[in-house]
Amino acid sequence: xxxxxxxxxKDGATRARRGAITTxxxxxxxxxxxxxxTRASVTxxxxxxLHALGAEIILGNTxxxxxxxxxxxxxxxxxxxxxxxxxxxxxxxxxxxxIFSLSHDRVVSEEGARFRSYVDCSRQLLxxxxxxxxxxxxxxxxxMVLDVCLPSTAEPAAIREAMDRTHRWALRSLAARTDPExxxxxxxxxxxxxxxxxxxxxxxxxxxxxxxxxxxxAVGDTRTERFDVVGRTAELLPEDRPxxxxxxxxxxxxxxxxxxxxDMFDCVLPTxxxxxxxxxxxxxxxxxTRGEHRASQAPLDSRCGCATCRTYTRGYLHHLVKxxxxxxxxxxxxHNLHHYLELMREARAAIEAGTYGAFAxxxxxxxxxxxxxASRRPPGRRASSTSTATPTLAGSLEAGxxxxxxxxxxxxxxxxxxxxxxxxxxxSRRASTATxxxxxxxxxxxxxxxxxxxxxxxxxxEIVTTSLGAxxxxxxxxxxxxxxxxxxxxxSERLYVAQxxxxxxxxxxxxxxxxxxxxxxxxxNALAALRAAExxxxxxxxxxxxxxxxxxxxxxxxxxxxxxxxxSLDPASLAAARALLAHGRHESPRVLWRLVQGxxxxxxxxxxVRADVVFWDPFSPRANPALWTWAAFAAARARxxxxxxxxxxxxxxxxxxxxxxxxFFVGQGDPSGPKEQTTAAATDPxxxxxxxxxxxxxxxxxxxxxxxxxxxxxxxxxxxxxxQFR
Numbered sequence: 001x002x003x004x005x006x007x008x009x010k011d012g013a014t015r016a017r018r019g020a021i022t023t024x025x026x027x028x029x030x031x032x033x034x035x036x037x038t039r040a041s042v043t044x045x046x047x048x049x050l051h052a053l054g055a056e057i058i059l060g061n062t063x064x065x066x067x068x069x070x071x072x073x074x075x076x077x078x079x080x081x082x083x084x085x086x087x088x089x090x091x092x093x094x095x096x097x098x099i100f101s102l103s104h105d106r107v108v109s110e111e112g113a114r115f116r117s118y119v120d121c122s123r124q125l126l127x128x129x130x131x132x133x134x135x136x137x138x139x140x141x142x143x144m145v146l147d148v149c150l151p152s153t154a155e156p157a158a159i160r161e162a163m164d165r166t167h168r169w170a171l172r173s174l175a176a177r178t179d180p181e182x183x184x185x186x187x188x189x190x191x192x193x194x195x196x197x198x199x200x201x202x203x204x205x206x207x208x209x210x211x212x213x214x215x216x217x218a219v220g221d222t223r224t225e226r227f228d229v230v231g232r233t234a235e236l237l238p239e240d241r242p243x244x245x246x247x248x249x250x251x252x253x254x255x256x257x258x259x260x261x262x263d264m265f266d267c268v269l270p271t272x273x274x275x276x277x278x279x280x281x282x283x284x285x286x287x288x289t290r291g292e293h294r295a296s297q298a299p300l301d302s303r304c305g306c307a308t309c310r311t312y313t314r315g316y317l318h319h320l321v322k323x324x325x326x327x328x329x330x331x332x333x334x335h336n337l338h339h340y341l342e343l344m345r346e347a348r349a350a351i352e353a354g355t356y357g358a359f360a361x362x363x364x365x366x367x368x369x370x371x372x373x374a375s376r377r378p379p380g381r382r383a384s385s386t387s388t389a390t391p392t393l394a395g396s397l398e399a400g401x402x403x404x405x406x407x408x409x410x411x412x413x414x415x416x417x418x419x420x421x422x423x424x425x426x427x428s429r430r431a432s433t434a435t436x437x438x439x440x441x442x443x444x445x446x447x448x449x450x451x452x453x454x455x456x457x458x459x460x461x462e463i464v465t466t467s468l469g470a471x472x473x474x475x476x477x478x479x480x481x482x483x484x485x486x487x488x489x490x491x492s493e494r495l496y497v498a499q500x501x502x503x504x505x506x507x508x509x510x511x512x513x514x515x516x517x518x519x520x521x522x523x524x525n526a527l528a529a530l531r532a533a534e535x536x537x538x539x540x541x542x543x544x545x546x547x548x549x550x551x552x553x554x555x556x557x558x559x560x561x562x563x564x565x566x567x568s569l570d571p572a573s574l575a576a577a578r579a580l581l582a583h584g585r586h587e588s589p590r591v592l593w594r595l596v597q598g599x600x601x602x603x604x605x606x607x608x609v610r611a612d613v614v615f616w617d618p619f620s621p622r623a624n625p626a627l628w629t630w631a632a633f634a635a636a637r638a639r640x641x642x643x644x645x646x647x648x649x650x651x652x653x654x655x656x657x658x659x660x661x662x663x664f665f666v667g668q669g670d671p672s673g674p675k676e677q678t679t680a681a682a683t684d685p686x687x688x689x690x691x692x693x694x695x696x697x698x699x700x701x702x703x704x705x706x707x708x709x710x711x712x713x714x715x716x717x718x719x720x721x722x723x724q725f726r
Contacts, residue, residue: 003141003183003210005242005263011350013357015234015261018348021242023089023141024181025081026056030242030263031347033254033340034059034091035270039068040084043271044330045337047086053306053334054341056088057141059266062134063095066126067119071137079139091266092140094131094173096187096215097247100149105712108148110165118713128172136179144213145173147187151220152229153602159191167203174207183210185244188233191216192225201236211242214262218248220602223256231260251280251343252367255360258347270340274332277321280339284367286314288332290479293318306338461557463566471566473522473554478623482521482554491649492528495672496615499647499680503532505541505612512542512592516611516639518600518627519618520549522558523580526593527573529615533591534572545593546609547580548600555581600627601635610641616648621655628655629708633662637683646681653700655679656692658708660719667691685724697725 001022008018021028035042035050038061042050050058060080065071077083080090099106099113106115112127128146135143146169148162166189177184186209190196204212214233217226230245237243244264245257254265270280277289281301286293288300296314308317308331320328343363350359464474464481474481497503506513517526526547533543549555557563559577569577576593579586586593596603600618614636621628628650636646647669648655659666659681667688669678682688697720700706707715719725 002181005211005240007239009352009354011259011356012354014259014360015231016258016347016351016356016360017261017263018351019242019263021089021263023183025090025141026088028056028089029344029348031254031258031344031351032057032264033344034264034266035337035340036061036266036268037084037086037090038268039064040074040080042333042337043275044326044333045271047084049334050086050337051088053338054345055337058086058088058090060090060092060138060140061095061098062092062131062138062144063098063126065092065138066095066124066134067117071134075137075139079137081139089141090138091142091264092135092138092144093246094135094144094146094187095126096144096147096149099126100219110168112146116713121713128169129176132173132176132178132184136177136182140182142183142185142211143173143177144185145170145187145209147189147215149189149216149219150191152191152216152218152225153220154191156191156193156196159189159193159196163189163191163196163200167200170204170209171207174209185209185211185213185242187213187215187246188237189216190229190233192221192229194229194232197229197233198236201233205236205238209241211244211264212237213244213246215246217245218253223253226253227256227260230257230262234261251340252364254340254343255347255363258351259356259360270336271329271333274336275329277328277332279317279332280336282339282366288314288318288321288328290318300332300335301339304335304339304342306335308332308335308338461553463557463563471568473557473563473567475554475619478619480619480623482524491672492524494670495649495678496525496617496647497528497532499670499672499678500613500615500645502529502543502613503536506533506536506543507540509539510541512544513612514544514546514609514641516604516607516609516614516636517545517547518604518614518616518636520547520552520555520595521617522554522567523547523577525615525617527569527577530576530591530593531570531573534588536590538589540590542589543591544609545591546596546607546611547593548596548603550598550600552581552597601632604635604639607639609639611636611639611644612641613644614640614646616646621650621652625709628652628658629710630658630661630712631710633658633664637662637664640683642683643687644683645687648679648681651677651679653703653706654708656696657700657706657711657715657719660692660722660724661708661711661715665691665724691724694725 001024004022006020006022008020010017019030021030035045035055035058037058040060042058065074074080074083081087099108099115106113112125112130114123114125116122117124126146131146132143147166148169150158150162166187170186174184186204186207188197188200188204190200214230217229226248234243242263243261245262247267248257248265249267250269257265273280277287279286279288279300282303286300293314296318298314299309300312300314300317301309312331317328317331320331346359347356350356460475460477462474462476463471465471472481515529517529520526526545529543529545555577558567558569559574559581564574576586580593580595584595596607616636618624618627626632646664649672656666656679664681664683665685665688666679666681668690669680672678680688685691700719701716712718
């Protein structure tokens with residue numbers, strides 16, 4: 001049976017549509033979710049598992065299968081279907097996104113992308129023709145053209161150049177196809193510029209592609225921007241061919257996109273989050289790592305009928321996850337994939353019944369704030385008063401159809417982001433807490449209710465008493481406690497202000513000293529620096545504090561009347577912090593304190609400052625791994641001056657490796673409170689009192705977790721060649 005799309009019923013209140021795709025290996029009911037089998041395996045799942053869950057199509061990764069085991073071997077084994085024993089349809093991506101992610105180790109030209117294999121370090125060329133050749137050898141049912149993927153928030157000129165090259169590569173891919181039974185989808189690019197998206201859709205739909213994908217999203221854009229693009233673009237694609245939104249997303253993402261007329265989805269989240277101990281449920285995400293589940297007899301999701309929820313308790317799943325037993329992620333993967341596939345089944349039924357609008361409203365309303373923000377923006381991002389974005393699905397369901405696409409629109413969107421999924425919520429670090437707490441809630445903050453019978457959830461932020469006897473702010477969402485503002489051993493003073501020699505550096509006359517405060521939280525570190533500066537004679541240097549934060553709930557709690565009393569904020573500190581919260585800045589003759597609100601990986605590269613000191617204090621690597629990566633520290637290094645220092649509480653090998661990869665010199669930091677050692681880094685090795693030496697390098701070679709997740713394949717070799725170890 002040849003590849004074809006068969007349109008079905010449409011919803012009356014949205015653009016959601018029902019349909020089916022026929023392929024030589026089976027039928028796919030749409031809207032459809034494709035589990036991701038990156039290396040010819042959906043992590044931890046057998047083909048029988050996927051079939052039992054109702055999966056009808058899965059996705060394979062051309063880039064990874066090219067490098068291992070190689071297309072020649074897969075062809076010899078009878079193709080990808082026989083190799084992995086999956087009888088149903090397979091879609092293979094082109095490798096374009098993986099090439100995009102190799103920003104430090106690839107060269108893109110008109111010919112294609114040249115890069116070094118992470119398997120054997122061999123030089124590789126992935127051209128449009130090579131991508132189709134590999135996908136042909138794999139024998140997939142749907143192939144994707146090779147495209148050029150940039151951050152969606154890149155400059156319009158760069159987006160235009162990448163889009164034009166994507167069009168040329170698409171035509172080369174089409175010409176390279178040799179098996180007409182393998183469908184070929186084109187990819188609409190154009191970033192966040194409506195006019196470019198319209199140009200891309202107009203160009204590609206003139207050619208004989210079997211379907212069309214919307215690419216280049218969830219790489220820096222907000223949800224509002226993302227679904228403005230999806231809604232406008234989907235409307236320009238042919239009714240008689242499938243529409244595929246690549247790499248997006250969460251359950252609310254899928255609900256939004258279906259309402260805009262998208263048919264196909266893929267995302268690694270169901271299995272990736274399972275291996276991190278997180279489950280998607282009918283009321284939002286549940287983190288099985290949390291101690292609250294330790295003795296729970298409740299099922300993971302009382303509304304779910306999957307084998308995991310029918311058989312196992314949260315207490316048992318918590319035990320497996322904490323023990324790092326592979327069975328835990330496998331059971332959570334079964335549940336998460338069932339959740340996604342069941343969402344598709346429910347969506348299809350609602351479209352057929354003409355009730356998708358009401359269905360989507362109800363579903364979105366049940367999902368917690370980890371997945372769905374009714375304002376349609378991530379926490380910490382202010383909605384623009386001049387926004388021209390089309391209504392989101394939630395708004396459209398109330399007002400009727402979204403507004404039509406204006407093909408003449410070519411306005412520029414805000415250029416603010418590198419990535420969306422790896423964003424920070426607040427800063428914090430772990431500390432023991434007493435059992436009694438005083439709860440303060442300055443503003444209502446929605447929280448998750450994991451089951452309908454759960455008691456009312458505690459507020460996200462609260463004042464607790466640490467084991468050192470000091471009051472501090474606890475973030476219940478992350479399960480971590482921020483540095484006490486005061487106490488018998490003030491960590492902010494010892495770890496950051498004293499260790500950075502801030503007073504000594506501010507005392508003599510000179511230009512303004514710039515301090516980057518990464519992880520504002522309840523402002524303990526920034527206020528410690530502010531107090532130190534204000535106490536010095538007027539003849540010294542002025543201090544500029546640039547505090548980065550996404551979620552301001554902790555600061556709002558700290559400066560409330562009761563919070564200020566519990567945290568013992570002095571009047572001057574309280575006034576400064578309240579000014580920062582209200583106006584985004586506080587200024588005095590000695591100190592300028594600015595707030596930069598949003599995702600650090602988006603905001604930090606835009607700050608035109610040269611830092612002298614960096615206080616690095618976001619959530620721990622366990623709670624917020626995105627801000628302990630090579631990329632994060634490279635962004636910090638790019639903002640540092642020639643004699644800058646960085647201080648952080650983490651002593652993890654991977655943290656120090658990431659700092660070295662980013663170009664810092666790294667050493668042991670001073671003890672601080674309960675920690676016998678911290679980490680210091682500098683742009684000049686002379687600024688380090690105790691630099692890491694060959695003994696640490698030997699330990700790095702033996703470490704079971706030596707590098708951050710985004711480390712390059714040759715990370716160990718790079719660190720060995722670092723000037724610090726020569």
